[in-house]
Amino acid sequence: MLMNQMKVRKKWRREHNTLLAMAAPTIVYLLLFCYIPMVGLVMAFQNLDISKGIFNSPFVGLRNFEFLFSSSDAYIITRNTVLYNLVFIVFNMSVSVSAALLLSSMRSALFAKTMQTIYMMPYFLSWAVVAIVVNAFLDRDNGLVNAMMESLGRKSTTNWYHQMRIWPPLLVLVNAWKGVGYQTVLYLAVITGISTDYYEAAVLDGASKWQQARYITIPHLRFIVGISIILSMAHIFRGDFGLFYNVPMNSGRIFPVTDVIDTYIYRALTYLSNVGMSTAAGLYQSVVGFFMVLIVNWIVTRLDPDSAMF
Amino acid sequence: MKATKTSATRLNVISSGWNLVFVILLAFVALFILVPMLLIFVVSFSSELSIANRGYSFWPEAWTLDGYKYLFKTGDQLANSYLITSFYTVTGTLMSMTVMTMFSYVIAQRNFPLCRALTWMLFFTMLFSGGLVPSYILNVRYLRINDTVWIFLLPSLVNAFYTIILRTFIQTTIPETLFEAARIDGAGHFRVFTSIVLPLFKTGIATVGLFNVVTRWNDWFIGMLYIRNPKLIPLQTMLTKIQDSIEFIKQNASIAGTPDGIALLRTLPDENLRMACTIVVILPILMAYPFFQRFFVRGLTVGSIKG
Numbered sequence: 001m002l003m004n005q006m007k008v009r010k011k012w013r014r015e016h017n018t019l020l021a022m023a024a025p026t027i028v029y030l031l032l033f034c035y036i037p038m039v040g041l042v043m044a045f046q047n048l049d050i051s052k053g054i055f056n057s058p059f060v061g062l063r064n065f066e067f068l069f070s071s072s073d074a075y076i077i078t079r080n081t082v083l084y085n086l087v088f089i090v091f092n093m094s095v096s097v098s099a100a101l102l103l104s105s106m107r108s109a110l111f112a113k114t115m116q117t118i119y120m121m122p123y124f125l126s127w128a129v130v131a132i133v134v135n136a137f138l139d140r141d142n143g144l145v146n147a148m149m150e151s152l153g154r155k156s157t158t159n160w161y162h163q164m165r166i167w168p169p170l171l172v173l174v175n176a177w178k179g180v181g182y183q184t185v186l187y188l189a190v191i192t193g194i195s196t197d198y199y200e201a202a203v204l205d206g207a208s209k210w211q212q213a214r215y216i217t218i219p220h221l222r223f224i225v226g227i228s229i230i231l232s233m234a235h236i237f238r239g240d241f242g243l244f245y246n247v248p249m250n251s252g253r254i255f256p257v258t259d260v261i262d263t264y265i266y267r268a269l270t271y272l273s274n275v276g277m278s279t280a281a282g283l284y285q286s287v288v289g290f291f292m293v294l295i296v297n298w299i300v301t302r303l304d305p306d307s308a309m310f
Numbered sequence: 311m312k313a314t315k316t317s318a319t320r321l322n323v324i325s326s327g328w329n330l331v332f333v334i335l336l337a338f339v340a341l342f343i344l345v346p347m348l349l350i351f352v353v354s355f356s357s358e359l360s361i362a363n364r365g366y367s368f369w370p371e372a373w374t375l376d377g378y379k380y381l382f383k384t385g386d387q388l389a390n391s392y393l394i395t396s397f398y399t400v401t402g403t404l405m406s407m408t409v410m411t412m413f414s415y416v417i418a419q420r421n422f423p424l425c426r427a428l429t430w431m432l433f434f435t436m437l438f439s440g441g442l443v444p445s446y447i448l449n450v451r452y453l454r455i456n457d458t459v460w461i462f463l464l465p466s467l468v469n470a471f472y473t474i475i476l477r478t479f480i481q482t483t484i485p486e487t488l489f490e491a492a493r494i495d496g497a498g499h500f501r502v503f504t505s506i507v508l509p510l511f512k513t514g515i516a517t518v519g520l521f522n523v524v525t526r527w528n529d530w531f532i533g534m535l536y537i538r539n540p541k542l543i544p545l546q547t548m549l550t551k552i553q554d555s556i557e558f559i560k561q562n563a564s565i566a567g568t569p570d571g572i573a574l575l576r577t578l579p580d581e582n583l584r585m586a587c588t589i590v591v592i593l594p595i596l597m598a599y600p601f602f603q604r605f606f607v608r609g610l611t612v613g614s615i616k617g
Contacts, residue, residue, distance in 0.1 A: 012423055018499040019416045023428055026413035029468045033445070034435040040444025050451060099339060102332045105324045111333065117600050118340045121347070124595045126528035128546040132553060132588050133346045136353060136366050142581060144349060147365030177343065185607055209324045241531070246550065265442055270535070275443060282441030290438045310433065 044283040048275040064280035073264065074284075081239045081260040084168075088175050089232050096180050097225060100187035101217065105209070116188065119181030127242030130178055134170075134247050161251040168257055174247055175240070187221060194220050227300065227307045234296040234309075237261065237289040261285045354378070354585035361581045377582035381590065387540065387548060388587060395545040398462040399526040406467055407519050411511070413468070414476035415503050420486070429477075436470045449536065456536040462544070466526070472518045475609070479514030480507065517609040520602050527595060545591050552584055 044064055046057045068074050099119065106112040122130070137144045138160040149156035160166060198216045207215070239260025248258040261281060268278035293309070301308040324332070349366060354377050356370035363371065381388060416422065417429045445465065450456045455464060484507060492502045508515070533547025543551070599606070 015493075015499055016422055016424075019419060019422050020424065022412040022500065022503070023416040023424075025409045026432070026468050026473070027428070029409070029464075030431055030435060033448075033465050033467075034439065037440025037444035037448055038438065040440050040447060043444060043447065048447075050447070053451060054447070099336065102336055105329075105332065106336075107324075107326070107329050111336075115336050115340055117603060118343055120599075120603070120606070121596060122343060124524055124528075124599050125592055126530055126546045126549075128528075128530040128550045128553075129588060129592055132549065132584075133350055135553065136346070136349050136585075139366070142361055142365040144366050147367060150365070177346070181343070189607060209328075246530075249553070262442075269443055269446060275447065279441070279443040282443050286438055286441055293437050 041279060041283050041286070043275060044280040046276055048279075050273075050275065060276070064276040065284070067277055068280050068284070074281075076256060077259050077261045077264045077281075078237075080257065081262075082236055084171065084239065084244075084260065085232075085236045087172055088179075089229055091172055092176050092180055092183055093225060093229060095176060096183035097187055097221060099180070099184040100191055101213065101221075103184070103188055104191040104217070105213070116181075116185055119184050121181065122178045123182045125178065127178075127240075127246040130174065130243075131246035131249065134174060135249070161249055162253045164254050164257050167248060167254050171243065171247065171258070175243055178243075187224070190221060190224050191217055223304075227304065230296055230300055230303075231307075231309070234293040235289070237285055237292060239263065241266065350585050350588055354582055354589050356582055358580050358582060366581075374582065377580070377584075377586035380580070380583045381586050385587075387543070388545075388590070390541060391543055391545045391548045394459075394542055395527060398459060398544065399523055402463050402466065402526050403519055403522045405463060406469070406472075406522055407515060410468055410473045410476055410518070411508070411515060412503065414473050414480055415499075415507055417473075418477050418480040419489075419499075432468075432470050432473060436474075446535070457539050457542065459542065461532055461536045462526075462529075466532075469522075472521065476514055476518055479517075480511060483514065484510050513605070513608065516602075517605045520605050521609055524595060524599075549588060549591060552587070 040054065043054055043057075045059055045061060046054065047060045047063075048054065048057045103112045103115060106115075125133075135143070140146060140157060140159045140161075143160070145160065146156045146158060194217065199212055202212050202216060239262040241260075241262040244258055244260045244263050245266065248254055250263075251258075262285075265278045265281045265285070268274045268281060272278075297309050349368060352368055352370065353361065353366050355373050355375070356366070357372040357374040357376065360367075360371035413428075413432070417425055417432070419425055449461060449465060453464075455461045488506065489502060492506055493499075497505070528546055529544065530546035530550050533542075533544045534550060537543055537547065
């Protein structure tokens, strides 16, 4: 859509100074907080000494990247980021589309509305709060899970923050708990937006409710669902920092299954103060992510030009 | 009109048997959402003794208001964090909305020569970014705004996605002929913006503004990364800090037995106090959002129609 702007020759007029002045704060912001940091990515090729700053620190070529990719870390964090995102996309999509379909067929509008309000609630909680909620279940001493096991006669002192096997399904569940309501509401809006003419015609032809869902609602949804899946692929190299840092409580024993690129960068910066390597990891993420966006956009342009990002 | 509406709604309705099955299914999902929050709520009213005996539970041995009483007696940090979070939510949202609406008005002007260049300048930041580390170095080493209120206001001033949404709102709700008419009458762009666009544009501003408020209220990351001064710690960061210090002692059980560890444990907030704290932090948003729900839904749907 950005491309569609008219190619008419535009002349600069006096009134355009006002427009430029109105845009000025944002222009300054973008240059300072978005474009200068992009230039700052040269730190990935430096051995940065914070006290000397980026103008006086020595260049070390690709050494930061060698350091990053020679350990198994790069593989583990990339695998975790991509796999979790894939599962999140598929799982959240299936749950929210099903919920939206069911909600749209409810007889009582009040019930549907109430459910919608409840489903959306966790979307308004911060990851800091969600981590506390999860901890209320998993805490070793007081958590509900261990307490319930004890009341069943099996005294449990399991520290769930050390148990790798529970975390992959748990993170999927927690992510869905927080995000599914938002998506459900979105798909519900799409379903409500489908022209009623289709359903009237279907009823005249004697179609049952199931047939209406099968032949009208689902095909309408299939399009937007397909496009949303492809579009979310564009961000597949970006891990949700709040989820992966807060919910596992930054517990080191389970890093192999909870560490994603974003948490790795954060720790390399704050715990190791390794600016060069964390910038290298960030550059790796930005570049791979950028190409992912380009590929995704190319695919979407083929399928449906109107849904293309640019 | 009304008749077609009702008949149309009924077309999409299922038989009462299936309706019941679906109601149960959907109510089950609602329980899955609500029960964890209910647990926090109940623990905030549970007596310390019953937590010590039985752990967290949905039905404690004894109920108490102690958590909340302590909170109001000793909650200096909480009160202070409440204040600072409110300040930076309100100020930050006002600043953001002023700057972003102006910019979105400018890039909605199709015959402005810089329209395309500026749109791309904004849009490109959604495709590629320097990432965390260069921004961190910039803020800490060159701008030196860490540990000041500016860190909450400046780096988050403009959100490219929201600005594009605002532009879409302007382009879809305000006809271009209206701008032209006003311009022919001799009104400058700034006049048109303040006296025509802003009033017509209230829903768009309210929608993006509310998303902005929620994001800022819920932010814990800025506080965690940049703030050391306890007077500037926002609410959500305070919550994670409480949680972290408790976890730290539990994970390092060796110090828990030492006098130091015992002293540390004594200064930690009690379990019900911690949960009461959490409830007080989430309550304002959970109470308010049902009233603003239509804006959020609208924002979601417009947001899905990309730039």
